[in-house]
Amino acid sequence: MQQRVERPRSGMSTTSGYGDHAQQTKGGPFIDGNLKLLDTIDCPSDVLCCRFNHDGSLLAVGFTDGTIRIYEATHHRLLYSLADEDTQKIRLPVTQIRFRIFGDSDKIEYQNMLIATYASGDVKVWHYTSQSCLHTIHEVRQTLALAISPLGRRFVTAGADEQIHVYDEETKTKINTLQASDSNRLMDGHRERVFSAIYHPTTPHVFITGGWDDTIQYWDDRERHSVRHFHGPHICGDSLDIDAEHNHILTGSWRKDNALQIWDFPLGKFIKDVPPEPLNASLVNCCQWLGKDSIIAGGSLMHMARIIDRGTLNTTGQFVELPQGVYCVDNDRQGLHPKIAMGCSHYIYFLRGEKKN
Numbered sequence: 001m002q003q004r005v006e007r008p009r010s011g012m013s014t015t016s017g018y019g020d021h022a023q024q025t026k027g028g029p030f031i032d033g034n035l036k037l038l039d040t041i042d043c044p045s046d047v048l049c050c051r052f053n054h055d056g057s058l059l060a061v062g063f064t065d066g067t068i069r070i071y072e073a074t075h076h077r078l079l080y081s082l083a084d085e086d087t088q089k090i091r092l093p094v095t096q097i098r099f100r101i102f103g104d105s106d107k108i109e110y111q112n113m114l115i116a117t118y119a120s121g122d123v124k125v126w127h128y129t130s131q132s133c134l135h136t137i138h139e140v141r142q143t144l145a146l147a148i149s150p151l152g153r154r155f156v157t158a159g160a161d162e163q164i165h166v167y168d169e170e171t172k173t174k175i176n177t178l179q180a181s182d183s184n185r186l187m188d189g190h191r192e193r194v195f196s197a198i199y200h201p202t203t204p205h206v207f208i209t210g211g212w213d214d215t216i217q218y219w220d221d222r223e224r225h226s227v228r229h230f231h232g233p234h235i236c237g238d239s240l241d242i243d244a245e246h247n248h249i250l251t252g253s254w255r256k257d258n259a260l261q262i263w264d265f266p267l268g269k270f271i272k273d274v275p276p277e278p279l280n281a282s283l284v285n286c287c288q289w290l291g292k293d294s295i296i297a298g299g300s301l302m303h304m305a306r307i308i309d310r311g312t313l314n315t316t317g318q319f320v321e322l323p324q325g326v327y328c329v330d331n332d333r334q335g336l337h338p339k340i341a342m343g344c345s346h347y348i349y350f351l352r353g354e355k356k357n
Helices: 085-090
Strands: 030-033 035-042 047-052 058-063 068-072 078-082 094-099 113-118 122-127 132-138 143-148 154-159 164-168 174-178 194-199 206-211 215-220 228-231 240-243 248-252 260-264 270-274 283-290 294-300 304-309 315-320 326-331 339-344 347-353
Touching (some): 030 035, 047 094, 047 339, 058 339, 085 122, 113 154, 206 240, 240 283, 248 294, 294 326, 294 339, 304 326, 315 347
Parallel strands (some): 143 194
Antiparallel strands (some): 030 315, 058 068, 068 078, 113 122, 143 154, 154 164, 206 215, 215 228, 240 248, 260 270, 283 294, 304 315, 326 339
């Protein structure tokens, strides 16, 4: 049974009580299957990236005008807005956000921090509860991807060139630059721009990246060149994820065929394709493992998102006829049915996939 979605008025949530619902829009989005819409927020600018913090209590959202908003993740109230003189003057998009990983021994003032990258080349460290920028790194490129090591001591950035920059998290200084060697015979680094990076959750120093050159590169952040790679995925967004329990990689490619694929992490071997939805095939912009049993993916062409059962590879829920492509998705990684946040046009959608009896 399909459910048509009502659109909220500008700046208001459909369930937070901050205003009346707008009239139902003809031809608006549909939800079908085991997917439930919890809330919708209409934002003043288009959404480009989003990220829950580590306990799922906050959601940070990056916009095309260079601002970041942080929402309370239960009732979806706006808590903080992050902008400074740089972002207000340049007004280029926020391309990626990651909350700082902290340990039990960290002081409280160091816990409320996130790192964000921008199309301007800026990398900013924010103390979000005081809404202040603590440090800015200026990279001479569009910076498009960001990953923080599981130990929280290093972070890496990537973007419109082939280089991966490694920074010390405490000093914010660059400690290494990773890239392909000069030899044309070796594929030990990227040859095109890079859109996605993720550290292995349980293996310090090891991370993977993907971009336009149709390779997934494995890196050790202490080395200069990639340690191995495999060929195939065409990555154009935040569409790499690692399942540490099964040691599987999920890739989402911006193409019609073989858009969603699963790979073996240790060997870099192809495992299987995730079949497209026959009536709503989409070019994948973003994807993640969703709990232990599912996959969430969003894309453009058909402007949709869907949940896929990991065992059967069948679509169990879908969100279709959206106003634009889905450019970002994240889940709070809490419980059997994690909450999902999805960015499309100037909307943030909160959803949950639930199995029906």
